Amino acid sequence: MSGFSINRRWFGRALAGAGAAALSACDRLNQSKPVKRVVYSAEGLTRRVQRLILSPGQLAPEYQPSDISPLFRPNGSIGVDDDGYRALAAGGFEDFKLEVGGLVERPLSLSLADLRARQTRTQITRHDCVEGWSCIAKWKGALLGPLLQEAGLKPAAKFIVFYCADLIDPAVGAQYYESIGLSDAFHPQTLLAYEMNDQPLPTAHGAPLRLRVERQLGYKQAKYVMRIAAVESLAPIRGGKGGYWEDSTGYEWYAGI
Amino acid sequence: MSDIALDPDPAAPSPAAVSRTVVVYRTKLMVRIWHWINALSLLFMLLSGLQIFNAHPALYWGQAANFDHPILAMRAYHVGDTLRGVTFVGKSHFTTTGLFGVSKVAGHLVHRGFPSWLTLPTGQDLASGRRWHFFFAWIFAINGAVYFAYIVIGRHLRGDLWPTVAELKGVPQSIWDHLRFKHPEGEAALKFNVLQKLAYLAVLLIILPLMILTGMTMSPGMDAAFPGLLWAFGGRQSARTVHFLCAWSIVGFFLIHIFEVFAAGFFNEMRSILTGRFKVTLPAAPVEGAPS
Numbered sequence: 001m002s003g004f005s006i007n008r009r010w011f012g013r014a015l016a017g018a019g020a021a022a023l024s025a026c027d028r029l030n031q032s033k034p035v036k037r038v039v040y041s042a043e044g045l046t047r048r049v050q051r052l053i054l055s056p057g058q059l060a061p062e063y064q065p066s067d068i069s070p071l072f073r074p075n076g077s078i079g080v081d082d083d084g085y086r087a088l089a090a091g092g093f094e095d096f097k098l099e100v101g102g103l104v105e106r107p108l109s110l111s112l113a114d115l116r117a118r119q120t121r122t123q124i125t126r127h128d129c130v131e132g133w134s135c136i137a138k139w140k141g142a143l144l145g146p147l148l149q150e151a152g153l154k155p156a157a158k159f160i161v162f163y164c165a166d167l168i169d170p171a172v173g174a175q176y177y178e179s180i181g182l183s184d185a186f187h188p189q190t191l192l193a194y195e196m197n198d199q200p201l202p203t204a205h206g207a208p209l210r211l212r213v214e215r216q217l218g219y220k221q222a223k224y225v226m227r228i229a230a231v232e233s234l235a236p237i238r239g240g241k242g243g244y245w246e247d248s249t250g251y252e253w254y255a256g257i
Numbered sequence: 258m259s260d261i262a263l264d265p266d267p268a269a270p271s272p273a274a275v276s277r278t279v280v281v282y283r284t285k286l287m288v289r290i291w292h293w294i295n296a297l298s299l300l301f302m303l304l305s306g307l308q309i310f311n312a313h314p315a316l317y318w319g320q321a322a323n324f325d326h327p328i329l330a331m332r333a334y335h336v337g338d339t340l341r342g343v344t345f346v347g348k349s350h351f352t353t354t355g356l357f358g359v360s361k362v363a364g365h366l367v368h369r370g371f372p373s374w375l376t377l378p379t380g381q382d383l384a385s386g387r388r389w390h391f392f393f394a395w396i397f398a399i400n401g402a403v404y405f406a407y408i409v410i411g412r413h414l415r416g417d418l419w420p421t422v423a424e425l426k427g428v429p430q431s432i433w434d435h436l437r438f439k440h441p442e443g444e445a446a447l448k449f450n451v452l453q454k455l456a457y458l459a460v461l462l463i464i465l466p467l468m469i470l471t472g473m474t475m476s477p478g479m480d481a482a483f484p485g486l487l488w489a490f491g492g493r494q495s496a497r498t499v500h501f502l503c504a505w506s507i508v509g510f511f512l513i514h515i516f517e518v519f520a521a522g523f524f525n526e527m528r529s530i531l532t533g534r535f536k537v538t539l540p541a542a543p544v545e546g547a548p549s
Contacts, residue, residue, distance in 0.1 A: 039388050039389060040388055041392075042388070042391045042392040042394075042395050043391070046391060046395075050478040050479070053479075053482045054478060054481060054482045058481050059481060060477060060480065060481045061487055063320065069321045069322075071324055071325075073322075126320060126477075126480075126493065128475075128477050128493060129313070130383065131383065132309065132310065132313040132475075133315075133321075133322035134494055135321050135322060136320060136321045214481075216477055216478070217477060245384075249382060249383075249384040251384050251387070252388075255477075256479075257391060257475075
């Protein structure tokens with residue numbers, strides 16, 4: 001029986017020890033930088049594998065008009081608490097100008113009428129919130145790729161950054177910002193949408209202009225877009241992770257999952 | 258009883274009447290490594306998965322969320338100066354304060370889908386939940402792919418897991434045996450019994466692959482690459498619901514699995530899955546293929 005009692009003691013100690021160690025270690029694990037680096041490295045693997053599987057032109061699924069959600073839940077900012085924005089909105093965004101700058105040969109300044117006159121697309125797509133829910137809507141807007149071509153990206157440009165009007169975090173004083181890579185920027189479904197379900201984009205959904213980058217999650221679909229910049233690196237922008245949520249809470253920059 | 262395998266006692270009256278206890282190498286190293294990495298991954302994915310669910314504690318069917326008609330929802334209501342947790346399942350609802358919808362965090366009732374002890378011990382936010390979930394999803398998938406190749410090439414699947422017709426005919430008897438907690442002994446204990454085989458196969462070939470496929474269906478990138486996923490599950494929200502149900506069926510499997518480990522002999526079973534060696538009582542005549 002001696003073998004058994006040794007086993008029993010060993011198991012008991014191992015179990016109790018493992019339990020206690022796990023609990024106390026978890027906090028340190030979660031805070032530890034090397035652990036964080038290892039756990040966060042999954043994003044790079046996911047991005048590379050999805051880029052490998054997804055051809056650049058592969059479309060996100062599109063839906064029928066009957067699939068459009070009767071209630072499309074607005075999330076994040078649902079308005080802009082800013083006098084300049086309120087003045088623009090009061091004028092029906094007649095005076096609104098989208099600035100396209102950064103690493104471009106010819107900076108652009110485009111009104112909504114200018115955007116309507118560019119190459120546009122209408123698509124019924126699904127919006128997947130990072131929280132888990134989805135809503136379907138019809139979007140109409142100017143294709144981003146041709147706009148960038150018109151501006152002429154400099155060879156150093158690697159990312160497109162979207163600067164927004166909404167003060168998402170008054171405590172930090174941060175206005176919303178997001179960024180995407182060039183493959184998504186030139187994707188045939190990537191729009192600067194000014195219409196939702198055949199109506200001018202509602203305030204809660206980002207009037208006058210929101211990004212649609214259909215193969216990624218909702219927080220990438222920047223609302224209240226005022227300015228676009230082509231950049232070589234995301235590092236100088238606030239936390240350096242390329243987006244408000246990426247910098248503030250640790251959401252993945254690549255939101256294809 | 259002893260851990261050391263002994264030769265039959267020469268003084269024993271009749272060799273046929275004497276049994277001997279031997280330690281047999283039953284569980285191969287690859288299976289043990291897979292088992293423990295899998296167990297660890299599934300534990301982290303369950304806790305982080307429920308944490309992700311807590312960001313929007315409701316389930317729907319179809320492509321999009323019909324917020325007014327969830328299949329399942331865990332909500333919080335103010336009643337006087339306290340909170341009441343209510344869980345909606347289809348058209349029914351139940352007060353579940355303390356468990357679902359509303360539970361205590363640091364002594365205070367707050368709106369939460371699942372309670373904090375069912376999510377990651379620390380870093381209980383959505384971003385952390387996603388990071389840990391996807392990290393272990395990769396570990397789980399790579400580990401599973403290696404294991405699957407091993408059981409197919411190494412013939413573990415056909416040799417040890419796939420039931421024979423004769424065994425399938427013995428299902429009613431096996432159910433009856435299990436209900437009486439009667440477990441195979443001797444040589445029969447060295448092999449999986451038919452219910453065990455069917456349970457393992459259901460998990461390996463149905464539940465775990467469904468877990469991976471429904472997980473992929475929730476990824477907008479994967480939906481663009483493989484639109485057939487959406488067709489197969491009836492939409493992203495349906496896939497999320499199936500993912501949730503599969504997770505709890507794995508929990509169900511785990512509870513029965515652990516119960517059976519205790520019923521069949523905790524120390525012997527744990528030794529087997531940790532070291533590969535399993536103690537069994539065999540007839541005196543040496544059994545072919547069973548090292549003593």
